[in-house]
Amino acid sequence: MVQQPWTTSQNGHTVPLWNPCADMSFLNDAPSLEDHKAVRNEGLNMPPAPLRILIADNQYLIAMEVERMLLETIACMVVITPLARLQEQLATSHFDVVVLDAAGTEQLNVSRANAISAAGAKPVFLSSYIDHGRNQSIVSLHPVVAKPPLPEPLAAAVLEAANRRTSDGESLLDNS
Numbered sequence: 001m002v003q004q005p006w007t008t009s010q011n012g013h014t015v016p017l018w019n020p021c022a023d024m025s026f027l028n029d030a031p032s033l034e035d036h037k038a039v040r041n042e043g044l045n046m047p048p049a050p051l052r053i054l055i056a057d058n059q060y061l062i063a064m065e066v067e068r069m070l071l072e073t074i075a076c077m078v079v080i081t082p083l084a085r086l087q088e089q090l091a092t093s094h095f096d097v098v099v100l101d102a103a104g105t106e107q108l109n110v111s112r113a114n115a116i117s118a119a120g121a122k123p124v125f126l127s128s129y130i131d132h133g134r135n136q137s138i139v140s141l142h143p144v145v146a147k148p149p150l151p152e153p154l155a156a157a158v159l160e161a162a163n164r165r166t167s168d169g170e171s172l173l174d175n176s
Contacts, residue, residue: 073155122161
């Protein structure tokens with residue numbers, strides 16, 4: 001019986017020993033330019049970071065439906081909060097877009113839109129009121145989606161708001 005240098009004979013049986021040459025054979029491979037292409041191209045093909053979206057609505061089931069639609073149509077991370085906690089969420093977390101229910105009063109809509117903009121995000125209003133889209137109001141200056149929302153118009157409005165945010169230059173130096 002010819003014994004290989006990485007085997008041993010015990011009780012009449014040939015038992016393989018650890019073969020450092022076999023396990024470390026990649027060290028002897030010739031360098032190839034192909035091996036290094038992935039490193040050079042890595043930054044070019046990275047997917048964009050998902051949008052950070054806050055849904056502020058007092059009707060939790062509607063908020064969950066909006067969340068489902070957004071997660072199915074665009075790359076995003078979604079947080080749901082009641083309208084009463086909107087300021088708190090904006091102060092503690094960073095969002096790109098805030099989807100919220102349009103209030104019946106212009107003063108409340110202006111206040112909320114200003115708070116959202118001050119936090120570095122852009123608002124998207126959900127509205128049951130046809131007047132918001134027609135009259136010159138704070139709501140009409142931002143994307144408006146009719147309630148109940150449909151997936152495609154909702155996704156388009158969120159992407160429009162996100163594009164307005166980046167075209168304003170607000171996120172260019174964002175490190176959060």
